[in-house]
Amino acid sequence: MADEVKVADKTETVESLRKIDDNLRLPSVPEKRVFPKEIDVSAARMQTPAVGQRATRPDGRMHGLGQTKYIDDMFFPGMIHAKIKRAGIAHAKIKSIDVSEAEKMPGVMATLIGSEIPVNSFGPSLQDQPLLADDVVRHAGDGVAAVAAVTEQQALDALEKIKIVYEELPNVFDPVEAMKDDAYKIHNNESNIYASKTIMKGDVEKGFADSDFIFERTFTTQMVEHVPMEPHASIGEWDANGRVTLHSSLGRITLGRADISRTLEMPINRIRIIATVVGGNFGGKNEITTEPIVALLSKKTGRPVKCVFTREDEFISSTTRHPFVMEYKTGMSKEGKIMARKVRLICDGGAYCSWSETTLGKACILSAGPYNIENLHVDAYAVYTTKTMTGAMRGFGAPQVCFAYESHMDDMAAELGIEPLEIRLKNAFNEGSASPTGQVLEAVVVKDSLEMATERFGWKEWRK
């Protein structure tokens, strides 16, 4: 029985497995793909009124049949491929960059370093981020040089030949340490704190004095990646009239175009961005990344240039979700009403600002939760560290503070012996409640959502 092997549920002899099965062979000529001539359109797409219909998506059919063209599916005549060299060192001064050996490598058509970019900085609120670092590297994923070659592999091989001399600078990884006066200043500013926000409402000290119980707890969250199925990708083509066309995975093309105009010092009407169906954004594709680089490499070579991030590029060089340190102090009446709350948020901004200021602002406003709190004081800080930069990600700080205020709520409920649902209903916004910023809220359905979700869950009947 030694010559019998078990394959799934069938017992077959080695001999039978060695036989060529024509049915398993891939055809040498691809099969003709015939699409149905008459397309079935779902009834919901055909009905009026249109609002409220469960209309299917026209792009669904394209996805299902593999017809959607993502950036990596696009090819143009003469197109070449770009790759970006990553620093691999978290914080260092760049003493020199030598690309001469890389340029001699087979297939290499051009290289690009930061000093060749007309305006080598960008960012939605502070323009503190270089497209390719040219004097200082502030996190290990910083790009330091780009190579365009006939194949991706040739570009990768050439990256190995780029010689960079670094002078190491002190690392600052912990945002709380980075806030201290004696911390190394990552951007040569007076402080590593580059944004701060405050919300003050009522009299928080009086609120604490009037409280029966005071609860304090510090919460922290981690850095996570967006992990879109499609990584960042772009194709740049500089034409003979000096007009550049960019196919890009950007999620906001109008402002992307303004950033490209600024970095390339070109009028906006000479730039065209065409976005495809983006394969996942979640906030990560809201800024330019490789677009000016492929544009300049195309200008140098006269060829369309494509750059697609590897999964590793995606992790080490694109934006991520901010780790937060959240200190909560809440005063409660013995009936379970929130009397006062003080919050301090420290947001680990990583090497560059990106969307941190916006994230901080939203987190600051939302940190009190959907609850009526008359006495509130929130202080929030965004801090530079020499880690991967953090930016926009689904929720802009809200998932972090929600984890904190809702965990804190259950802690207090348990101490006071009040049911978690009841304590929330007792404090939740009503129609016309004033938000932490004093805004009068309309169409407020917090309590409806609490009742609906717990009803569906079977909250009251649920037993361990």
Place this chain on the structure above:
Amino acid sequence: MIRRGKGVGCMWYPIGFTVLANPSAATVKVNEDGTATLLTGTVETGQGSLTVLAQIAAEELGVSTDDIHVVSADTDTTPMDTGAIASRTTYVTGNAIKLAAANAKQILFEVAAPLLEVQPNQLEAVDRKIQVQYFPQRCLPIADVALQAQFVMGRPPIGSASYNPPTVGMDPETGQGKPFSTYVYATQCAEVEVDDETGEVDVIYMSAAHDCGTAINPMLVEGQIEGGISMGIGFALQEEMLFDDKGLQLNPNLTNYIMPTSLDMPEIDVDIVENFDPTGPFGAKGVGEPTAVPTAAAICNAIFDAVGVRITSLPATAEKVLRAIKEKNDNDQKILPAAE
């Protein structure tokens, strides 16, 4: 031993940018057969926004979703848009599209009015017809009116418009102001099983009730909520980028960066909370980001209910939960009076 627990997480979330202008513009072109083309600068990022925007244009013109073809995301051809960010597409871009479609519709009304022997303000666009309000028997097919407008009257029915959510700047000292035009609310509940010998957490079931104003397309709202929950589960239990002492990432790959797969997904029940926002297009607000907000809170509260430990740092990995359970057991033992 497997221990079960339940937890709830509740949230609020704003639509659009904080104070800053974040406008959208749109153009709607009604073709001579009554179908229409919508030009928008926003980008489809997989959430189905272009379908929702087509529905908004269709509703305003009184045609079906399939009658609208959407052209998007080309800076040479489509009008400016702040983009797919801040859960703003349905609300802000949707409002711009509704206004643009209304402008195109006004041309159709002006062309149809003399033919129907009424004033333009007596007309409405319903079910591919331009008809007299409260006297629908008197009507013309929208195709006939569009053809008349374009080729007889020489007035192609094209409308453009823009929208920017109204806000009031925040005081720098106190933060008081009206930073957003509108907010949405949501609650998620989680049922978990925690193995108190390994610390492993399994999310068994989640219910989610989200407010998005009018659900322009309930199916796409449900899809967003289910997707948001999967992202929330990763944030709660698994995902974490790790660094070595030199600041280099330890797990920049999908082998060692653990995120939820279909096998990690719980059973999910989704409810849409009935609401209508008078400032949104047909009462709609948004749903994109909020779906991922309360998940981690609900799961961590369920862990607390199951095993009595409070996870204060995410993610609640098995190692972290087990360590917390051991600490709690040690503390509980210390509290017991020493045996005589």
